[in-house]
Amino acid sequence: MTKIAVLGYGTVGSGVVEVLTQNAKLINNKAKEEIEVKYVLDLRDFPGDPIQEKIVHDFDVILKDPEVRVVVEVMGGLHPAYEFTKAALEEGKSVCTSNKELVAEHGPELISIAHANNVNYLFEASCGGGIPIIRPLNSSLTADDVDEITGILNGTTNYILTEMTQKGLKYEDVLKDAQEKGYAERNPEADVEGHDACRKLAILSSLAYARTADYKGIYTEGITKITPEDIEYAKALDMQIKLLATSRKVVVDGVKHCYALVAPFLISQNTPLYSVNGVYNAILVHGNMLGYAMFYGAGAGSLPTASAVVSDVVDEVRHLGRTLVFNWNPAMLDLASIEDDKRRFFVRIKESQLDKARELFGEIGTISVGSLPDEVGFITDEISEKDFNANVEKLGGVISRIRIKEDAV
Amino acid sequence: MTKIAVLGYGTVGSGVVEVLTQNAKLINNKAKEEIEVKYVLDLRDFPGDPIQEKIVHDFDVILKDPEVRVVVEVMGGLHPAYEFTKAALEEGKSVCTSNKELVAEHGPELISIAHANNVNYLFEASCGGGIPIIRPLNSSLTADDVDEITGILNGTTNYILTEMTQKGLKYEDVLKDAQEKGYAERNPEADVEGHDACRKLAILSSLAYARTADYKGIYTEGITKITPEDIEYAKALDMQIKLLATSRKVVVDGVKHCYALVAPFLISQNTPLYSVNGVYNAILVHGNMLGYAMFYGAGAGSLPTASAVVSDVVDEVRHLGRTLVFNWNPAMLDLASIEDDKRRFFVRIKESQLDKARELFGEIGTISVGSLPDEVGFITDEISEKDFNANVEKLGGVISRIRIKEDAV
Numbered sequence: 001m002t003k004i005a006v007l008g009y010g011t012v013g014s015g016v017v018e019v020l021t022q023n024a025k026l027i028n029n030k031a032k033e034e035i036e037v038k039y040v041l042d043l044r045d046f047p048g049d050p051i052q053e054k055i056v057h058d059f060d061v062i063l064k065d066p067e068v069r070v071v072v073e074v075m076g077g078l079h080p081a082y083e084f085t086k087a088a089l090e091e092g093k094s095v096c097t098s099n100k101e102l103v104a105e106h107g108p109e110l111i112s113i114a115h116a117n118n119v120n121y122l123f124e125a126s127c128g129g130g131i132p133i134i135r136p137l138n139s140s141l142t143a144d145d146v147d148e149i150t151g152i153l154n155g156t157t158n159y160i161l162t163e164m165t166q167k168g169l170k171y172e173d174v175l176k177d178a179q180e181k182g183y184a185e186r187n188p189e190a191d192v193e194g195h196d197a198c199r200k201l202a203i204l205s206s207l208a209y210a211r212t213a214d215y216k217g218i219y220t221e222g223i224t225k226i227t228p229e230d231i232e233y234a235k236a237l238d239m240q241i242k243l244l245a246t247s248r249k250v251v252v253d254g255v256k257h258c259y260a261l262v263a264p265f266l267i268s269q270n271t272p273l274y275s276v277n278g279v280y281n282a283i284l285v286h287g288n289m290l291g292y293a294m295f296y297g298a299g300a301g302s303l304p305t306a307s308a309v310v311s312d313v314v315d316e317v318r319h320l321g322r323t324l325v326f327n328w329n330p331a332m333l334d335l336a337s338i339e340d341d342k343r344r345f346f347v348r349i350k351e352s353q354l355d356k357a358r359e360l361f362g363e364i365g366t367i368s369v370g371s372l373p374d375e376v377g378f379i380t381d382e383i384s385e386k387d388f389n390a391n392v393e394k395l396g397g398v399i400s401r402i403r404i405k406e407d408a409v
Numbered sequence: 410m411t412k413i414a415v416l417g418y419g420t421v422g423s424g425v426v427e428v429l430t431q432n433a434k435l436i437n438n439k440a441k442e443e444i445e446v447k448y449v450l451d452l453r454d455f456p457g458d459p460i461q462e463k464i465v466h467d468f469d470v471i472l473k474d475p476e477v478r479v480v481v482e483v484m485g486g487l488h489p490a491y492e493f494t495k496a497a498l499e500e501g502k503s504v505c506t507s508n509k510e511l512v513a514e515h516g517p518e519l520i521s522i523a524h525a526n527n528v529n530y531l532f533e534a535s536c537g538g539g540i541p542i543i544r545p546l547n548s549s550l551t552a553d554d555v556d557e558i559t560g561i562l563n564g565t566t567n568y569i570l571t572e573m574t575q576k577g578l579k580y581e582d583v584l585k586d587a588q589e590k591g592y593a594e595r596n597p598e599a600d601v602e603g604h605d606a607c608r609k610l611a612i613l614s615s616l617a618y619a620r621t622a623d624y625k626g627i628y629t630e631g632i633t634k635i636t637p638e639d640i641e642y643a644k645a646l647d648m649q650i651k652l653l654a655t656s657r658k659v660v661v662d663g664v665k666h667c668y669a670l671v672a673p674f675l676i677s678q679n680t681p682l683y684s685v686n687g688v689y690n691a692i693l694v695h696g697n698m699l700g701y702a703m704f705y706g707a708g709a710g711s712l713p714t715a716s717a718v719v720s721d722v723v724d725e726v727r728h729l730g731r732t733l734v735f736n737w738n739p740a741m742l743d744l745a746s747i748e749d750d751k752r753r754f755f756v757r758i759k760e761s762q763l764d765k766a767r768e769l770f771g772e773i774g775t776i777s778v779g780s781l782p783d784e785v786g787f788i789t790d791e792i793s794e795k796d797f798n799a800n801v802e803k804l805g806g807v808i809s810r811i812r813i814k815e816d817a818v
Contacts, residue, residue, distance in 0.1 A: 030734070135545070140544045140720050145432055276681070289715065290539045297700070298699065308549075310551075315548065318734060
């Protein structure tokens with residue numbers, strides 16, 4: 001029998017207890033050990049809920065109980081999650097988490113504390129909710145030099161863009177609806193401005209390139225400026241607008257760099273990301289031998305996320321007293337300025353600007369949509385972000401511009 | 410330094426040597442050990458190829474060399490692959506393979522021999538080429554009761570159907586083209602009749618449901634009867650025709666059964682399998698907590714397949730002297746007759762048969778395509794295979810019928 005403690009009885013924490021209860025028999029079989037939740041830490045009480053008898057308000061009860069071998073940190077936020085995690089690891093307890101803020105900020109430190117204490121720090125649920133991605137990156141793609149990660153990593157923004165696309169609605173209206181349905185937070189900034197996706201990209205890039213990516217250095221742009229008119233153009237182009245979190249490893253003058261950014265992109269039907277809709281997420285990984293592989297599933301939600309957390313619990317119970325190999329080097333990844341990154345862009349301008357646009361961007365073709373007679377859209381050739389921005393400034397009064405992600409496959 | 414031997418220097422075997430050579434540094438880092446190919450077993454010689462100095466023609470040289478700790482079996486076929494694998498495992502060498510025939514036929518026996526000898530038998534490359542699926546099923550989806558597996562598991566047939574769809578070509582013409590390009594074998598039966606997908610489905614189902622699925626008991630139908638006219642109807646329905654290998658666990662009268670079959674299906678845009686085209690494969694897995702997850706990538710090809718094989722080599726080198734948990738129970742899975750399995754069907758009939766069809770199937774709507782004025786298509790309500798077949802017999806002279814896979818997500 002292995003006893004565990006769950007920190008936080010919110011959306012994910014209650015899901016963890018439910019998964020462990022409903023699937024107890026098969027989970028115990030796979031862990032080769034009976035797993036029992038001994039404590040649940042929460043500030044609140046839950047009178048009438050069977051969990052109440054396990055509720056404690058003081059973390060020290062958990063920390064000082066040698067019976068607790070695994071701690072599930074699903075509180076979210078940096079503090080006190082960081083202090084609790086560190087203390088648990090130093091006490092020789094394995095920890096698993098869904099907390100992307102904490103992993104993005106302190107991942108390598110916590111892994112190294114874990115290994116120094118012969119325990120494990122796992123975070124399968126931190127980047128893709130229920131999607132198995134951390135374990136595959138860490139123990140399946142071991143024969144490949146991974147050089148690109150491109151993901152739809154945030155369910156809220158993908159839901160909003162899908163609804164805008166399928167129903168022709170405005171950003172603000174869909175956001176309000178999503179908030180009412182619980183798909184978006186009251187304060188949606190972390191999601192809609194791309195910060196959540198940015199942290200997940202930092203974690204995935206760190207594992208893929210075996211260097212620590214600092215999320216604060218990743219260029220991040222949200223979806224708040226996307227309009228139904230942009231989406232009309234996307235349809236006319238047979239493309240979709242998706243918030244992508246993307247990084248790739250490049251060698252410039254013999255030196256390894258990484259371009260990383262989070263931004264809305266136009267993507268075509270030829271990439272498998274095209275049909276990732278609603279609250280689903282997906283992560284496309286490119287390896288030099290494997291080519292492209294994609295991992296798809298529910299990027300959020302109580303039970304899917306809890307399923308990933310519990311898979312970490314099983315792994316930690318299977319490996320009590322043994323550390324799992326983890327490919328995260330604390331040395332920093334060199335994040336290059338995206339100024340020099342090259343791509344094509346879609347641009348909307350007033351029809352009167354077309355001559356000037358052709359002077360700046362060359363012989364561009366144009367695309368029009370019926371409901372917008374006074375303007376045109378065009379797609380540039382491949383151009384650096386820097387040169388593109390300079391041209392846009394010269395052109396003045398551009399209605400909107402959206403990056404294009406070339407076909408993955 | 411860990412020395413390994415490769416059995417077979419064909420498409421996959423030469424890929425394995427190439428992956429190990431090109432990515433040597435990072436693979437050795439991940440294995441925490443230098444890996445060296447000591448022998449390559451092949452009947453042929455390869456004069457001028459640097460591999461020639463490692464070529465041996467006698468398996469006993471490998472078997473009797475205690476330095477060889479890992480054997481990579483990429484010969485294909487049942488014999489002598491079975492005898493060689495068994496002997497290597499009994500000699501205390503770990504074995505990994507891409508050989509789906511052998512795993513489908515002798516998987517549980519070989520795993521148990523491996524464990525009895527404190528070594529491992531791994532087969533990541535056997536079901537999805539380069540797609541990481543065996544390891545995720547075995548060590549990521551450990552918190553879930555997996556109750557469905559649905560995959561596009563054969564690259565040749567998916568390429569043929571994609572070409573027929575995108576170019577309006579006939580089966581025979583695309584097959585010929587695929588054979589010329591090397592995407593289809595000279596004798597394509599194992600692929601086009603569904604036998605290859607059937608073996609892969611048996612392996613995946615065995616791991617997912619923790620019981621051994623006998624591939625010989627799985628109903629299997631290939632793609633040879635699909636016509637360009639069927640595909641015209643699919644387009645009119647906004648659907649695609651795909652060769653699916655699908656199994657699901659059901660409880661009938663308190664007893665667990667599994668329905669499994671391989672057949673062409675119509676699928677709608679709402680499933681992520683819809684946009685899996687060309688030689689790509691994908692596997693959709695449903696868990697009771699996770700919901701749907703999908704794994705996508707190159708289902709075949711020398712380097713992608715070799716990438717998966719080498720990921721097994723890395724795992725085996727990391728775990729020398731320790732067995733990896735494997736969730737494959739030798740007890741047999743109860744494969745129920747699909748006669749009782751229920752679904753909707755698409756049917757094409759002559760227009761003159763419509764009244765009779767309505768007598769048999771109820772108030773069906775119809776669909777027509779312009780180029781086929783003398784016939785109509787219709788979709789049945791949900792009906793068992795048995796009742797459907799009885800109705801089709803009564804109706805007589807049905808032009809074609811294709812199963813429908815309801816939206817996964």
